[in-house]
Amino acid sequence: xxxxDSKLAPNPRRVRIFLAExxxxxxxxxxxxGKGESRKPPYIEKNPLGGLPMLELDxxxxxxxSVAICRYFEATQPNPPLMGTDAADQGVVxxxxxxxxxxxxxxxxxxxxxxxxxxxxxxxxxxxxxxICRKAGRARLAWLDGEIAKRPFIxxxxxxxxxxxxxxxxxxxxxxxxxxxDDQKNLARWYETVxxxxxxxx
Amino acid sequence: xxxxDSKLAPNPRRVRIFLAExxxxxxxxxxxxGKGESRKPPYIEKNPLGGLPMLELDxxxxxxxSVAICRYFEATQPNPPLMGTDAADQGVVxxxxxxxxxxxxxxxxxxxxxxxxxxxxxxxxxxxxxxICRKAGRARLAWLDGEIAKRPFIxxxxxxxxxxxxxxxxxxxxxxxxxxxDDQKNLARWYETVxxxxxxxx
Numbered sequence: 001x002x003x004x005d006s007k008l009a010p011n012p013r014r015v016r017i018f019l020a021e022x023x024x025x026x027x028x029x030x031x032x033x034g035k036g037e038s039r040k041p042p043y044i045e046k047n048p049l050g051g052l053p054m055l056e057l058d059x060x061x062x063x064x065x066s067v068a069i070c071r072y073f074e075a076t077q078p079n080p081p082l083m084g085t086d087a088a089d090q091g092v093v094x095x096x097x098x099x100x101x102x103x104x105x106x107x108x109x110x111x112x113x114x115x116x117x118x119x120x121x122x123x124x125x126x127x128x129x130x131x132i133c134r135k136a137g138r139a140r141l142a143w144l145d146g147e148i149a150k151r152p153f154i155x156x157x158x159x160x161x162x163x164x165x166x167x168x169x170x171x172x173x174x175x176x177x178x179x180x181x182d183d184q185k186n187l188a189r190w191y192e193t194v195x196x197x198x199x200x201x202x
Numbered sequence: 203x204x205x206x207d208s209k210l211a212p213n214p215r216r217v218r219i220f221l222a223e224x225x226x227x228x229x230x231x232x233x234x235x236g237k238g239e240s241r242k243p244p245y246i247e248k249n250p251l252g253g254l255p256m257l258e259l260d261x262x263x264x265x266x267x268s269v270a271i272c273r274y275f276e277a278t279q280p281n282p283p284l285m286g287t288d289a290a291d292q293g294v295v296x297x298x299x300x301x302x303x304x305x306x307x308x309x310x311x312x313x314x315x316x317x318x319x320x321x322x323x324x325x326x327x328x329x330x331x332x333x334i335c336r337k338a339g340r341a342r343l344a345w346l347d348g349e350i351a352k353r354p355f356i357x358x359x360x361x362x363x364x365x366x367x368x369x370x371x372x373x374x375x376x377x378x379x380x381x382x383x384d385d386q387k388n389l390a391r392w393y394e395t396v397x398x399x400x401x402x403x404x
Contacts, residue, residue: 072293
């Protein structure tokens, strides 16, 4: 088993934190995004869309997409549960995972891809769309501050994959100035809790 | 239990097809998107982000997000499995579900929201971004035509939630002219298979 990883990108960190929370260790291969290694052979023969991270199983099966890789490990090692327990809890955790993905993570990366120099010349940037993402990302943090006032973690009383997605989105959000505002005290309390867990260093 | 549904929007159809494949019947409530019912009370008291569909359980728990609702029913009624069987298959199905969501569904809706008259005045549209989505959506269909040449269904030998997401994306794609092209014979064969299943009428 091998995990194709990049220390530069926000998605692979989601899997690294997930594995750290589970106490699972997997051999990793660093793929150099700056040199375009994830966009050319041999990597794209395993993952034609070129994204990172990717998990290659011993039988050659390749699983791309951070949440899909987490799903694999949730099934092979259910404890501690990070994707929900019973049916209702699995649904609620998946709802919050997706909200953190679409409302935070995607706005951060949408802003980054469309406004940041790193992507200049790599993709067709639309700065006006990037600015909408920035505004939306900030608005979602304000909304999340109210939500997180009601419970310790994003999806309820327990740390889950939704916290991991939110943490990675917020940390990466700094590069595009999507940050927890001074008056967002609930979010700041949550951030302090999750970012000081040992897994956050992964 | 109640499913908040809309016959007009593409996301609720994903859940309706999923339920039809499982043979599960749930009482539904139609929410009128045209009249803005999904963006005001009492609906947004249950789902603050205002999206559809949403499942309300008898204890009052509300699960929004189509895939999260499917996850709930996959856990309560595992057969037929639509989200994978063993750990590796669960990972592979989730990978393809996400690819269909991000590469097809999101490009179709991104194009629709940013170019279509329906959203004029409702959101800040960026037509240039919508055109990028249109081009990307078409490119992804060409890529998928090659992928689907290798197997009967999107994620392998079995019909899964990835087929549902792709079908709903492609059917809704017509409104923004993201369509299966004449030379995409593999995709046409797959489309014929999945769109003639009784569940496709859901």
